[in-house]
Amino acid sequence: MPRTTPPAALILGGAGLIPFLGLSALVILGHSPFGLAPRPLLAAYGAVIASFLGGLRWGAAAASPDGRGADYVVSVVPSLIAWAALFAPAPWDLRALGALVLAWGLVDQDLPRRGLVPAWLGRLRLVLSGVAGLALLAAGFLENSLISG
DSSP, X not given: OOSSOOHHXXXXXXXXXXXXXXXXXXXXXXXXXXXOOHHHHXXXXXXXXXXXXXXXXXXXXXXXXXXXXXXXXXXXXXXXXXXXXTTSOTTHHHHHHHHHHHHHHHHTTHHHHTTSSOHHHHHHHHXXXXXXXXXXXXXXXXXXXXXXX
């Protein structure tokens, strides 16, 4: 396993933050460019990414020689919570998704400790989950708070 983060992971991981940061800013500012409402787009993107995070654990379990059943069970939790969050009323949808993404960055830290993923992935996940989760939480708490007159 590589010891340093591959450039492609850094580039694609960073690019994946662009929708979180851009859509969160639009939600906070109360802007709807081109008639597109950024709030549902942000919630949907957050739910998709949360599902992706669960897939990381599923893949690690599948690649593991012992393939612990508990890892498979835990891997579906983000998808289920994210799906339920999409039905929550505003602002709780974005707040729930933000808390989920932040928490899952910590939950998955057992994967590198157990040798199921490289250490660089654990570090990268903390940064990406931190930024994405905080962006969702900011939008959930500050929606329309910076509307300019």
